[in-house]
Amino acid sequence: MSDSVSLRGRRWFEALAGDAPLLPGGPASVLAADVPLGGEAVRAIAVVPDPHNRFPRARSGEIGLDEGWAIAARVREAAAVPGRPVLAIVDVPSQAYGRTEELLGLYLACAAAVDAYASARLDGHPVVALVVGNALSGAFLAHGYQANRVLALDDPGVSIHAMGKAAAARVTRRSVADLERLGETILPLAYDVRSFARLGLLHELISGVDADAPTAADVARVRERLAAAIADARRGPPDLAGRLASEDARRNRAASIRVREQLAREWN
Amino acid sequence: MEIIELRFPGDRPIARRAHVGVVGSGDLEVLLSPAGETTVTIRTSVDGFGPTWQATLARFFARHPVAARVEINDAGATPGVVSLRLAQALEGDAGMTSAATLLNRRSFVEMNARERARALLDAGSFRELLGPFEHVESPWLAPQGIVPQSDDGVVVARGAIDGVPAVVLAIEGAFQGGSTGEVSGAKIAGSLERALADAEAGRPIRPVLVFETGGVRLQEANLGLAAMAEIHAALVALRRHVPVVGVIAGLVGCFGGMSITAGLASRLIMTRQGRLGLNGPEVIEQNAGIAELDSRDQALIWSLTGGEVRTVTGLADTLVADDADALAAAVRAAFANGAPGPASSARIDFWRARLARLPEPATGAALASLWSGDRT
Structure with missing residues (x-):
């Protein structure tokens, strides 16, 4: 899954950041800048490949120990400014698969990132995620999935999933072809972003932009959609209730809704 | 099927x-x-x-x-x-x-999820929500030829802990490895959301999570992952009002996205048999090779992720023997101690300072010595 290193995260970060300076302090795998967008500064964060990462298992853009804690720090830094929006630019192949990572508590580093994003959201900061490539597994939980609004580029190279195709095939002892066939009939197993959108979990699918080499017009359009999503997040509640409200969610996440209704009836 | x-x-x-x-x-x-x-x-x-x-x-x-x-x-x-x-x-x-059976079986690890929930609640207070006879099961398994379970592997139990209203969410590790599907995940997320509503209204509530899981259920992939994000969201919100206590007893342990849930808990109780990590050993071996980690080396796995090393290094709070009464007492103590300080997951400077130096070699023993004496 991380056999080829993706450049999309860095490319979109740089395109959206423009002249905004990269915040110093590293690590080199976590880019952060305060980007002017819609008349205010937005804290943009991306995790990118770093061939010199001190953890060998986190050199292809994975979320490792340093990445999880750095995301947490960058989000909390931004959340010190009342109302400042946070933008996660997402192109993450997976969490880091390593023995040292497990020993040193990679789960906690990811929890720190989740905690920071969720806390910022609860404190009234619009948190928006823009998926430009892979958003897989624990890596997406740590970087992007706590956003009030998740946007994705409508592109074949964009994939939001519980586990990368190759890894999922290895773990479930199915072939990649079998997984793809299953995804055609079982919606939550599909790897393409259009199928994902039908689960009602996306705020918006942005079509008509070149995900690999965005033009100036593409970037302007995405910036405009991000600003609109930030404004929309400000109008809504600070929780994730919106993910169960759409027509798609009522159809394809019916059990998620039914469970909550029944819990409410039986709670007391 | x-x-x-x-x-x-x-x-x-x-x-x-x-x-x-x-x-x-x-x-x-x-x-x-x-x-x-x-x-x-x-x-x-x-x-x-x-x-x-x-x-x-x-x-x-x-x-x-x-x-x-x-x-x-x-x-x-x-x-x-x-x-x-x-x-x-x-x-x-x-x-x-089953009380008769329970009398000669006080091992918490050997109990199923329902017995565990009962063991943690005050005697006679157990009341199950969305129980087996309501048949709220996974809609995604049967179409894939997999036999579903009537409770989808999560027991939601209301009751009391030291007389205070409580909810215990216990995962059944024997069903599909305790994995989080749409329904089992919604039972946990939805219950935490109800608990949050209680806490926000000033009603006392003591939430307990009993982990026993490999993480997201790959047969429900994206809906399991979505439920996991909602569990995280509800837990972070709830933790602002009341402590949320996590228990990792074994045998499956707590892995995948659910380990992040454990990392968000206010207090974490483990037994020696319990294991806690983001990637299960098989997943690491399959993705990074046997040289990275030999998933059959049980002693090694426990030395990296077991309850003992997790508590010695401060990643978990309390190590308890595998005894139902001891577990119940530890859960009571975790609530009786009142609001804990900042959660581990929010102590960024502390953990980054710890990670500035790495243990040589990467073993539990080396880490325990490197990280000793810096607790605050």
């Missing part, structure tokens, strides 16, 4: 519903309900054994001519196990509850 419908004569009505067993390897789940005649619906993972089911059940219902609606969800149980589970279910009907 095969579905078998059978019918047997019988005229002794049963008095109440009964539920025993788990859809785990070599085992089965049995649901009995009062009915005018005996009808049996079997969903089994093993095809082609219709005559064996017919013979086994005919023998059983000849000996016990009850009238009952019988639902069986089977994961390859032998005829002996089938008869045993049916007898257990009827035994409950005769008033001999």
Whole structure:
């Protein structure tokens, strides 16, 4: 899954950041800048490949120990400014698969990132995620999935999933072809972003932009959609209730809704 | 998966519903309900054994001519196990509850999720929500030929802890590895959301999570992951009002996205048998190779992720012996101690300082010595 290193995260970060300076302090795998967008500064964060990462298992853009804690720090830094929006630019192949990572508590580093994003959201900061490539597994939980609004580029190279195709095939002892066939009939197993959108979990699918080499017009359009999503997040509640409200969610996440209704009836 | 419908004569009505067993390897789940005649619906993972089911059940219902609606969800149980589970279910009907069994079984690790929830709540206060007879099961498994379980592997139990209203969310590790699917995940997320509503309204609530899981259920992939994000969101919100206590006892441990949930808990209680990590050992071996981690080296796995090293290094709070009373006491103490300080997941400077130096070699022992004496 991380056999080829993706450049999309860095490319979109740089395109959206423009002249905004990269915040110093590293690590080199976590880019952060305060980007002017819609008349205010937005804290943009991306995790990118770093061939010199001190953890060998986190050199292809994975979320490792340093990445999880750095995301947490960058989000909390931004959340010190009342109302400042946070933008996660997402192109993450997976969490880091390593023995040292497990020993040193990679789960906690990811929890720190989740905690920071969720806390910022609860404190009234619009948190928006823009998926430009892979958003897989624990890596997406740590970087992007706590956003009030998740946007994705409508592109074949964009994939939001519980586990990368190759890894999922290895773990479930199915072939990649079998997984793809299953995804055609079982919606939550599909790897393409259009199928994902039908689960009602996306705020918006942005079509008509070149995900690999965005033009100036593409970037302007995405910036405009991000600003609109930030404004929309400000109008809504600070929780994730919106993910169960759409027509798609009522159809394809019916059990998620039914469970909550029944819990409410039986709670007391 | 095969579905078998059978019918047997019988005229002794049963008095109440009964539920025993788990859809785990070599085992089965049995649901009995009062009915005018005996009808049996079997969903089994093993095809082609219709005559064996017919013979086994005919023998059983000849000996016990009850009238009952019988639902069986089977994961390859032998005829002996089938008869045993049916007898257990009827035994409950005769008033001999599983308390008798519990008396000689105080190992918390060996308990199923329902028994664990009961063991952590004040005696007599257990009340299950969305229990087996409500049949809120996964809509995604049967279409893939996988036998579902009537509670989807999560027990939601209301009750009291030291007299204070509580909710225990216990994951059943024997069903699909305790994995988080749409329904099991929604049961946890939805319960935490209800607990949050209580806390926001000033009503006391003590939430406990009993982990036993490999993470997201890959057969429900994206809906499991979505539920996980909602669990995280609800937990972070709830933790602002009341402590949320996590228990990792074993045997499955706590891995995948659910380990992040554990990392968000206010307090974490583990046994020596419990393990906690983001990637399960098999997943690391499959993705990074056996040189990175040999998943069959049990001693190594426990030395990296087991309850002992997790508590010695401060990643978990309390190490408790595998005893139901000891676990219940530790949970009570975790709440009695009141609001904890900042959560581990929010102590960024502390953990980054710790990670500035790495243990050489990367072993639990080296880490314990490197990280000793810097607790604040």
